Amino acid sequence: MPALNRRAPLTTASALALAVVGALVPPVTAAATPAPSVTSAPLAPGLYQSAYSERNDVLWATASVGQPPAAVTRSRLLRIDPDTLAVQAAYDAPLDAADGTIEAVYGIDVDDEHNTVWVTNTRNDSVAVYSQRTGRHLATVPGVAHAREVVVDERRDLVWATAYGTGSVVAFDSRTYREVRRVTVAGAGPTGLAVDERTGAVHAADFTHDRILRVAPGSAIARLIPTGDGPLSVVLSADGRTAYTADQGAGTMSAVDLREGAVTRTVRTGEGAKSVATDPRSGRVLVVNRLAGTVSVVAPRPGTVLRTIATGALPNHVQVRPDGTAYVLDKSASGPGGEDRVTRVAPAAR
Secondary structure, eight states: OOOOOOOOOOOHHHHHHHHHTOEEEOOOBOTTSOOOEEEEEEEETTEEEEEEETTTTEEEEEEEEOOTTSOOOEEEEEEEOTTTOOEEEEEEOOBOTTTOOBOOOOOEEEETTTTEEEEEEGGGTEEEEEETTTOOEEEEEEOOTTEEEEEEEGGGTEEEEEETTTTEEEEEETTTOOEEEEEEOTTOOEEEEEEOTTTOOEEEEETTTTEEEEEOTTOSSOEEEEOSSSEEEEEEOTTSSEEEEEETTTTEEEEEETTTTEEEEEEEOOTTEEEEEEOTTTOOEEEEETTTTEEEEEETTTTEEEEEEEOSSSEEEEEEOTTSOEEEEEOOOOSTTSOEEEEEEEOOOO
8 A cells, every 4th residue: 555645735625624613632641541551563574454353363464565666576464363463374465467466465354254354456456355264365356446445344245445546435245256336536535444334334534635435325426524634544433423534634633523524623643643443442542643653542522632652663554453452553664674563552451
């Protein structure tokens, strides 16, 4: 997933929403918050994203070495023990039959219902499916220009991906791997994805125009909802009424009321906010700040930064498992062999 950099003024809608209802909250830290347990370990060069399989108790991660314009020299799907942080297995991505390049893996999510892993092959304009049991490559589906991120809706047997290159969100049948739906917004640049499994609505962060693209079930048109400056990642609250975006341009997290279609709170987290996830137990929001080298733990309702935790340099992605443990992948190359690292943040004992 080659880096995206876009600096442009806020769209009129975004600026208005921030000015009228999006109160900018300073990063007040609550000193009384119990300190979590933080552990770090080297994994592999070229880390990008991770996804947790509850079915198998495995953390899956993507790793691809080679930044554009250079060719990718190696790409692997990593199977990681979430407790010891040891790499249990590494599976090499196959070659693209059309041009002989490596189908480098970047975005990732797991389908525990069908025991598969879905990834985006960003530089090959495709998505791919792997077996969780064996790591075997099962299929590659072309036609997803600059495939950025992927998210699984197990309830509806759907897998959604963002096609940044065409301004589209694309759905696939998780059983047949066939494309079943595509919604395109001209000029959009969709990146991060979140799906509300209760309703089936999918939400994409539009990095290009500072908004969220919300696609309701059965709709061929996306609803456009303003958010912060340069949103790269989006996640939903437990009730599905609020979206949170990591805003790279502003170094903030935005809380967006999806019913009202407006930013209700903007919280400063750190420079280069890139990835966002929620803790399913507490409802807290974790924001990775790439240029600051930190992850912020935010209480979203008051807009308070409860704690800021140092990670390796250039943190890239955060994943939270059901017990509240967070995993942050970085691009620090600080391991003994030049590996990037994973930082595990386990909640404090209660």
